[in-house]
Amino acid sequence: MQFKRRLPSITALQAFESAARLGSFTLASEELHLAQSAISRQVRGLEEYLGAGLFDLIRQRIVLTQTGQIFLEEVRPVLASLSASCARVSAHADGVQLIEMATLPTFCSRWLIPRLPDYYAKNRRALISFTSKFDPFDFDAEPFDLAIHFGKPDWPDATMCHLFDEHMVAVCSPAFKQEHQIRSDKDLAAAPLLHMSLRRAAWLDWCEQLSLPTENAVCGRMYDQFSMLTEAAAAGLGAALIPDLFIEEELRTGKLVIASQSVLESDSGYYLAIPEHRPTPSAVEALRDWLIAEAASSAKARMPAAD
Numbered sequence: 001m002q003f004k005r006r007l008p009s010i011t012a013l014q015a016f017e018s019a020a021r022l023g024s025f026t027l028a029s030e031e032l033h034l035a036q037s038a039i040s041r042q043v044r045g046l047e048e049y050l051g052a053g054l055f056d057l058i059r060q061r062i063v064l065t066q067t068g069q070i071f072l073e074e075v076r077p078v079l080a081s082l083s084a085s086c087a088r089v090s091a092h093a094d095g096v097q098l099i100e101m102a103t104l105p106t107f108c109s110r111w112l113i114p115r116l117p118d119y120y121a122k123n124r125r126a127l128i129s130f131t132s133k134f135d136p137f138d139f140d141a142e143p144f145d146l147a148i149h150f151g152k153p154d155w156p157d158a159t160m161c162h163l164f165d166e167h168m169v170a171v172c173s174p175a176f177k178q179e180h181q182i183r184s185d186k187d188l189a190a191a192p193l194l195h196m197s198l199r200r201a202a203w204l205d206w207c208e209q210l211s212l213p214t215e216n217a218v219c220g221r222m223y224d225q226f227s228m229l230t231e232a233a234a235a236g237l238g239a240a241l242i243p244d245l246f247i248e249e250e251l252r253t254g255k256l257v258i259a260s261q262s263v264l265e266s267d268s269g270y271y272l273a274i275p276e277h278r279p280t281p282s283a284v285e286a287l288r289d290w291l292i293a294e295a296a297s298s299a300k301a302r303m304p305a306a307d
Contacts, residue, residue: 008049010082013075015042016054020064020072077141084143097126097283102133102147106226107270110246111298112148119290126283139275145284147273158273161288163295164245166266168202171247171256172239182239185210185260193220194238196229202241206264230256245270245298270295 018028019039029036047054054068064072084100103112108130120126133147136155153160170188180191189212193203203217220238223229226246233240234255241264250256272291274280280288 008046009042010079012042012046012049013079015039016046017072017075017079019043019055019062020068023062025062077143081143097123097281099126099128099146099281099283099287100131100144101128101287102131102137102142102144104134104148104150105132106246107148107150108132109227110230111248114249115294118294119287122290123283123286126287128287136273139278145274145281146288149271149273151268151271153269153271155271155273157276159276161272161274161292162269163272163291164270164299166269167244168199168206168241168264168266169244169247169258170206170239170241170260170262170264171233171251172259173234173236174254174257176233176236176239177257177259179236182259185262186212188239188259189213190216192238193217194229194232194240195220195222196226196241197222197224199241202264206241206262209264210262248298 014032015028015034015038018031019025022028022031025036025039025043028034029039032039034042043054050067050071052067053065054071055062056065057063116128131144133144136149136158137144137147138156139158147155147158148163149155149160150166153162172182172191176182176191180187182188182191189207189210193216196202200218200222203220204214207214207217221232223232226242229240229242230247230250232238233242234250239259243266244251247256251258272288274284274288
């Protein structure tokens with residue numbers, strides 16, 4: 001393909017993207033290690049090239065114009081793809097197989113990363129680059145080889161590989177269980193409860209499936225990450241419903257204990273998504289197979305018995 005029309009420089013596109021994201025030429029200059037005047041000059045040249053204004057100055061703050069917002073949405077994936085391509089080619093030159101993976105932060109930190117030494121021991125030439133992504137995206141517009149998805153197996157234009165169903169278990173610290181004399185599900189339902197902001201109804205669902213009073217099920221402290229919820233429960237602030245795959249270490253060491261044998265089953269699961277309409281590199285196939293095997297092994301682990 002020949003590009004007969006002169007294209008703007010990468011520096012100009014980076015200056016625009018950084019200024020738009022940070023809302024400041026000064027912050028963009030610090031991020032890109034350029035003078036503020038250079039950032040302004042690059043953006044001004046880009047506006048002249050496009051024949052359209054990209055920013056307005058409102059109360060001493062730069063704000064994207066409608067055209068600027070449209071252009072930003074086009075530029076971001078292009079820069080991301082170019083950066084990924086450069087990294088991939090550089091890694092290939094060194095004999096390294098680079099894999100770009102989009103993942104859920106808690107899944108990555110609590111389940112995947114602790115298992116990576118085994119993966120790298122078996123795949124010494126592979127290198128995984130992780131990026132946090134919460135929602136499905138267009139693989140054609142993003143530079144990722146695969147992604148971890150929680151929900152239904154409905155990612156457009158992707159092959160979905162099932163990893164786990166989700167089992168939320170009721171846990172607390174040993175001291176909390178003793179202090180609140182939790183010997184039954186009814187005792188637990190009346191104790192201080194901790195909540196995940198995106199799963200506000202979890203305790204309510206748990207109580208309803210056991211036909212327990214629900215007055216206390218909507219009360220208690222709220223957290224927006226399972227990692228925070230885990231630490232709060234371990235600190236004795238309350239009991240929490242947490243997916244068992246995220247607290248394997250805490251259960252193993254006794255930092256957390258099972259407060260009830262009653263498990264809340266989710267109708268969603270964890271899946272591996274791989275783009276459907278592009279060749280799958282051998283390194284990605286190897287990672288896929290390893291993830292599926294690890295997931296199966298992890299799922300077979302017995303849930304610790306209640307104390």
